[in-house]
Amino acid sequence: xxxxxNSFTSSPTQASNACRFGESLSETFYHNGAEALPASDDVxxxxxxxxxxxxxxxxxxxxxxxxxxxxxxxxxxxxxxAVTACR
Numbered sequence: 090x091x092x093x094x095n096s097f098t099s100s101p102t103q104a105s106n107a108c109r110f111g112e113s114l115s116e117t118f119y120h121n122g123a124e125a126l127p128a129s130d131d132v133x134x135x136x137x138x139x140x141x142x143x144x145x146x147x148x149x150x151x152x153x154x155x156x157x158x159x160x161x162x163x164x165x166x167x168x169x170x171a172v173t174a175c176r
Contacts (some may be wrong), residue, residue, distance in 0.1 A: 094119040094137050095128070099161070107151035108160045108175035109115070114153050118145055126154045127161055131169045142164075151175070160172040 100107055100118040121139065122131035135143040144167025152161045158175040 094121060095127075096126050096137075097125070098153045102146055102148035102150065105149055106160050107149040110149070110151040114151060116150075118152075120148075122169075126132075126159070127152070127169045127172055129169055130172065132167045133163060133169060134167065148166075162174065 094118055096119050098114040099118050100110040100112070100114050100134055101116060103110055107117065118135060119137050120127040120133045120134050122128050127133060133145045134140065135145060143152045145164060147163050150161045152159050160173050160175060161169060162171040164170040
């Protein structure tokens with residue numbers, strides 16, 4: 090198991106800004122960043138293991154961290170390209 094990986098709740102993949110996603114956030118993902126909130130250049134995984142076969146697909150995700158919702162954009166290889174707060 091990867092030590093220090095942070096878990097968070099997420100929507101399924103969305104084609105554009107995921108803040109509009111209105112259903113429950115039913116996915117749990119993990120990232121290798123130092124903070125609870127994923128940041129640019131962090132890698133997001135489907136499991137607690139740093140496995141290249143277990144990275145999330147590119148797209149937008151509505152995530153819940155610290156009681157706040159965010160739109161997280163993932164690029165190639167599961168790398169976070171942007172995280173913005175939902176309004």
